[in-house]
Amino acid sequence: xxxxxxxxxxxxxxxxxxxxxxxxxxxxxxxxxxxxxxxxxxxxxxxxxxxxxxxxxxxxxxxxxxxxxxxxxxxxxxxxxxxxxxxxxxxxxxxxxxxxxxxxxxxxxxxxxxxxxxxxxxxxxxxxxxxxxxxxxxxxxxxxxxxxxxxxxxxxxxxxxxxxxxxxxxxxxxxxxxxxxxxxxxxxxxxxxxxxxxxxxxxxxxxxxxxxxxxxxxxxxxxxxxxxxxxxxxxxxxxxxxxxxxxxxxxxxxxxxxxxxxxxxxxxxxxxxxxxxxxxxxxxxxxxxxxxxxxxxxxxxxxxxxxxxxxxxxxxxxxxxxxxxxxxxxxx
Ligand SMILES: *[C@@H]1O[C@H](CO)[C@@H](O)[C@H](O)[C@H]1NC(C)=O
Ligand SMILES: *[C@@H]1O[C@H](CO)[C@@H](O)[C@H](O)[C@H]1NC(C)=O
Numbered sequence: 154x155x156x157x158x159x160x161x162x163x164x165x166x167x168x169x170x171x172x173x174x175x176x177x178x179x180x181x182x183x184x185x186x187x188x189x190x191x192x193x194x195x196x197x198x199x200x201x202x203x204x205x206x207x208x209x210x211x212x213x214x215x216x217x218x219x220x221x222x223x224x225x226x227x228x229x230x231x232x233x234x235x236x237x238x239x240x241x242x243x244x245x246x247x248x249x250x251x252x253x254x255x256x257x258x259x260x261x262x263x264x265x266x267x268x269x270x271x272x273x274x275x276x277x278x279x280x281x282x283x284x285x286x287x288x289x290x291x292x293x294x295x296x297x298x299x300x301x302x303x304x305x306x307x308x309x310x311x312x313x314x315x316x317x318x319x320x321x322x323x324x325x326x327x328x329x330x331x332x333x334x335x336x337x338x339x340x341x342x343x344x345x346x347x348x349x350x351x352x353x354x355x356x357x358x359x360x361x362x363x364x365x366x367x368x369x370x371x372x373x374x375x376x377x378x379x380x381x382x383x384x385x386x387x388x389x390x391x392x393x394x395x396x397x398x399x400x401x402x403x404x405x406x407x408x409x410x411x412x413x414x415x416x417x418x419x420x421x422x423x424x425x426x427x428x429x430x431x432x433x434x435x436x437x438x439x440x441x442x443x444x445x446x447x448x449x450x451x452x453x454x455x456x457x458x459x460x461x462x463x464x465x466x467x468x469x470x471x472x473x474x475x476x477x478x479x480x481x482x483x484x485x
Contacts, residue, residue: 198276268317403477
């Protein structure tokens with residue numbers, strides 16, 4: 154009886170402690186840094202999607218924004234729809250000359266003692282979808298050039314300025330770094346790389362007072378998902394693959410990809426969630442190390458990460474693509 158009473162009391166104390174922890178945590182998460190108009194932020198990939206929305210939002214919050222755009226059109230469109238203090242810059246993150254030029258321009262504009270408050274490595278490509286043996290090294294290199302080396306080169310280039318401001322780096326990865334989908338391997342590799350890089354970087358820069366934050370959005374239907382282009386490329390890569398590979402998969406199963414791509418059409422369009430998360434990482438006094446964004450990320454991918462492989466493989470392989478080679482086996 155005595156024991157029972159004690160454990161009852163202990164349970165209450167634990168519950169209260171947990172509640173207090175969450176209340177304090179919530180309160181701390183609401184504290185912001187202030188002085189936005191004296192803070193400089195660089196965002197890459199601002200032609201469309203999250204980058205563009207984020208650049209505009211930061212601009213309206215009063216930040217001094219540098220927005221890297223891949224295309225001339227991106228630069229003019231963004232500049233036309235934002236305030237004068239926003240500087241849209243032509244920037245291909247895979248081009249070292251472009252990066253050097255961007256650093257020079259930023260250094261000319263910001264006061265020497267201000268430094269750069271935040272670097273948001275948002276630029277990314279989805280890369281090819283399809284079968285692993287239809288991808289060549291070239292496919293991987295093209296995706297890594299933007300999604301991995303782009304992030305590393307930008308970070309190296311702007312780190313001196315980030316140190317001056319004791320600022321932060323925000324890297325966009327993808328729903329938890331461990332999940333790979335069978336049709337999207339090059340992209341998944343690049344995002345795993347971003348996770349590994351960001352974790353190491355965060356630990357390394359801690360004593361230098363530069364913090365590193367990882368955003369892990371679920372599936373969002375941004376301009377990265379150009380369905381026609383994705384489908385066209387699946388066919389193109391297939392036709393370039395060795396004859397035996399083509400024979401094994403069979404052209405018919407490519408039609409199944411139409412369904413995979415259509416399924417992606419159901420992805421969230423609540424872009425503001427991702428933008429709000431970026432804003433939190435930039436403005437909060439105590440930002441989180443990792444931000445998971447979106448219902449699918451929380452409710453589907455996150456649990457999958459911690460479940461045994463036999464469950465996660467089963468759940469992630471519910472697709473419609475069935476290679477001719479595997480069908481033949483079954484029919485024999
Ligand atoms: C792998 O790719 C899929 C499909 O694009 C995506 O939903 C998932 O978040 C990716 N995972 C990682 C770690 O990049
Ligand atoms: C980092 O910040 C702390 C606390 O503000 C300060 O004491 C320390 O000197 C800073 N370190 C560097 C390398 O600037």
